[in-house]
Amino acid sequence: MKPKVLVFSGYGLNSEEETKFAFDWAGGSAHIVHINDLINKKFSLLDYQILAFPGGFAYGDDTGSGNAYALKVRNHLWAELLQFIQKDRLIIGICNGFQILVNLGLLPATQKYGTREVGLMHNKQARYVVRFVDLNVETHKTPWLKDIKSLSIPVANGEGRLSIPGDILRNLKKRDMIAFRYFKGEMSTYLDLPANPNGSVEDIAGLIDPTGKILGLMPHPERGMFFVQLPNWPLLKEQYKRQGRKIPKEGSGLKIFQNAIKYFS
């Protein structure tokens, strides 16, 4: 049976459809569920193997990105969510989803689940930033990133700058909980842009919890899952054609979703 994936929606989340597409393409069976249908018990988190908090603009970022949606989850679904976490299951938060997980205190959760330990703040430009970045995978303590060395996928956010207090940062490093760092790879070289798009502390782009089952990241793997989503695909296509190589269909972002599905297969 295909692993079941629940993709949250409602209140301004907006990437649920392409996130569902990514999980389905990777071999899963993803359902988009409105948060109120969980609150009203029409659906239960526990019926799923994977939870995905997709990108978006929940509550228009009012009172801080991810904050209001996280409060709604905490006020209504907290017990069920903790139960979910106790089982051998996976959670991902992408962009706004990452902001929600951080505000819920599910990431990084160095001590316990539920305490906010880091902040995602306005980008250093104090503006929404859209561009491709390169991510270096920094940890292997998570099934989400198995056999992945690096990814080239886009960021698109206004509040993506991680701010982490010194003691927490030391702890994260010691326990191998930093998922990704921005680095000057293929994409930022091609675009001639700095590796770090928003001034995030120590170029950190994503985190995991101590178990590695929860992953959060600012960039969007589902917007870099196709070859034709890449900014340099027209150039690569021309090069491949002349080298007699096949034009690929996938982009590197798909691997994250494939890893999650594989974990349950």
Place this chain on the structure above:
Amino acid sequence: MMNIARIEVATKVFDTRSDVRNKRLINSGFQNIKNVKIRDIYTLTKLFAYKELEKIAQALSNPVTQKTHIILKKSVRSAKLGYVPNWAIEIGFLPGVTDNVAGTTKEIIEDLLKLKFTKDEDVYTSQITFIEGKLTKNDAQKIAESLYNPIIQRAHIKNYAQYTKDGGMDFIIPKVTLQKNPETTVVDLEVPDEELAKIGKSGIKGNDGKRKGPMALRLSYMKEIQSYFRKLGRNPTDIELESLAQTWSEHCKHTIFADPIDDIKEGLFKSYIKRATEEIRKKKGKGDFCISVFKDNSGAITFDDQYLITHKVETHNSPSALDPFGGSITGIVGVNRDTIGFGLGAKPVANYYGFCFADPRIDISLYKGPDLTQKMLSSKRIMTGVIEGVNQGGNQSGIPTPQGFIYFDERYRGKPLVFVGTLGLIPKKIKGKSSYMKKALPGDYVVMIGGKVGKDGIHGATFSSEALDTGSPVSAVQIGDPITQKKLSDAVLKEARDMLLYHSITDNGAGGLSCSVAEMAKESGGCIAYLEKVPLKYVGLAPWEIWISESQERMTLAVPKNKWQKFSQLMTSRGVEATIIGEFTKSGRCKVLLHGKTIMDIDMEFLHFGLPQKTLKSSFTPHHHAEPDLKEEKEYTQTLINLLERPNITSFEFISGQYDYVVQGNQVLAPLQGRGRVNSDTSVFRPLLSSSKGVILSQGLYPTYSDIDTYHMAASCTDTAIRNVVAVGANPDSIALLDNFCWCSSDEPERLGLLKRATQACFDYSTKYETPFISGKDSMFNDFQGYDKHGKPIKISIPPTLLISSIGIVDDISKVVSLDAKISGDLVYILGDTYDELGASEYYRFLSEKLKRTVIGNRIPLVDAPKNKKLYHTVYKCTQKGLIASSISITRGGLGIALAKKAMGGMLGLNINLANLPGKFSHNSSALFSESQGRIIVTIAPDNKKTFESLLKGNSFTQIGSVSKNDTFEIRGLDNKTIIKTTIDRLLKSYRKTFAGY
């Protein structure tokens, strides 16, 4: 006494918002500023226990990065900051202005503490900017002015001494204090014509003698209304008159395009635009891809066997002049509703924008009022506000923005143009029913969903039908709330639509309920509305205000009675407010009741078709302009560099890079292309991730050509819009067009003459290319009437501006071609002929500015459609065969600029020789900068040379050079001598210079 608490949230770690504001203020001349700190304020007017306030404060902040202060009573303690700023400036909203953050905060508190706010209790947000640095009171005042817009916001300034003495900033409650609901009044139309005209122009006279705002009803309309009500034996009520004003407004009825003009009885729209589409559709026969044109909120064409693509472009010019942010955000979310309101509802899959401004680097003061009163915002302020509005509207709605443009001309200083568009995707059939057909049936409920109604946006439709002057109402401005709309859109498009829970849907845009309900009532044959049921933001609205208010994020639906319960439950569970406000009938009348009393009762026939026609008269006088004295120059490197820095050509990455084009994952060719991140005129997206089909988007716009001739202006716009999508890979047989006319002083025969010529060209060229118009919009009075810096009366009219937007479908997105040169050694070809066509070109404008006199010349490009059409079909064959490695259509700035963009895009040098350039021209300057239409530059792999050339046989084309191995950009002129030689880095430096700090 009122219970008030202030929760102030300060950042305790490095705060970029404050840092960026600090830098921007220093850049705008306040070098003495040492430090800026921003605080977010929540003012709560509800009684809470202190413990509860602590809980709220915690919920509104992140303890890792922020700290909070709860202030119940002002004291020395409450003013303690831990640092000593010189000034504190608080910006908050004026009463009645939509405060989105406050709305969310209220929801958070209600959910957190499980309680409800009563209608007298509320939340208000504001922001304090603390500034450290030696500044005079005047400086602080100026800074405040740069931070707020007095039309929608308030500013309070205190120096540190005052701040400490007062115990901080004041508790300010911007509550709307309207006493009670004003009643409906009867308007006496049995008055002399002079008074009748005044009512029509400036509004109905209230009891206080003040007029209630412009209705834009000219005397002939007022006479028609007078005689209609004479027949009924009574005078109209204010709501009846206001309602007619909305429905009959230029904004809604497009009378200038509909009325007979000269000997054209059917008017310009029917005889030139609509007829063109009809003829093309007939000619295409089985190949006709138009599905729904000119009748719904958007136009729709076939995407594939199962889906349609819709497109619509709107303008929001007048509101954007007064409140740039509010104007543009409501523009973009408003046109999104034209998508949601197409058929049974299309899903927005791409946004589109185009902004016309005056140069923001030049500051010229303008005043709406005499004696230097009612100062207009600066062009820089308008530009940044408009950009920010579309950013928030588009990004927050989760709709990608792959394509847009900016354009500058001094004549947009009085009124900017803000084009906003949305493309949608809709299945052809929903549960076996055609999705693009809709019909409200008698007995269906009239249901309003989304936001509540307030005083915002009163007289929007009638106000935009007039020139901007001192009487322009401030209530015509609204603020958008994209998230309210996103919730509505998700609930409708992703759930209710596919359950067929309603029969019809339309947008509440211009004219509010008065237009949307009356428009849908055409489908059933009548309607009755119960005004007391409409949910309001606050008390105090007159019935006519409720009926015509343009408060945002609302749609009107026809819900059959037996589906209401299901529909209502669904909306509630999605956090969307849905209210029955009436019923559709077949009575032939549009009736409005208030608490059982009829306050409006008009024949549908009169409401919609009673507007008298007036035959318009046009005239046309050709103009002759001075020609520059063209001398051959030795070299053109510096000229090319100067042109690259011009706002109409230079990079606007600062906009493209803040508008999300990757959301929905549908990007294929992004707005910035190649290594050099060059802004492209054309973009591609994939609306269905499961399909390999794509949509190609572009446009053509040449406002300055109107100075010479609007006929050829329109022809060039059309050819450019088509050529741009062909260059990327569109099939010339599957291109559709949209027209947006933004004109000025359209009551003057000369301006109408220009309009007539432009629409004639639209007909001629769309039929020649067989590219149908599927939707269009016009805005006819883009004039500013006010005063200059000396208080002298001044009128600024925009150049007649036509935007032709194009949309092309491509079967296989992997075959589309980007603009950047790809591989060293590739061959560079020009397709099409070059002529001495520099009239009103960017180059002649540059020369005019340099010489400080107008020498825009007279020879604008002439379009040879049959020749171009043949070439475009050949280009399509080449892109389909994968022969073209890079491709760019030659537009503003001519061949020189197109080559520079190609080189910068690929970060590869070019080696070009113009000696054999096809065409007929006299100078190197023509070769480089003429804007002759019908031209494309491509690069191809050397291996493809033979196939490519044989395919192109019969067209005008020449190989003009190759892609270099180094980064030298070199062009040889007509006599083989080098006329341009520079490096890619040098070009890029200039290309990115102009808007570097924006």
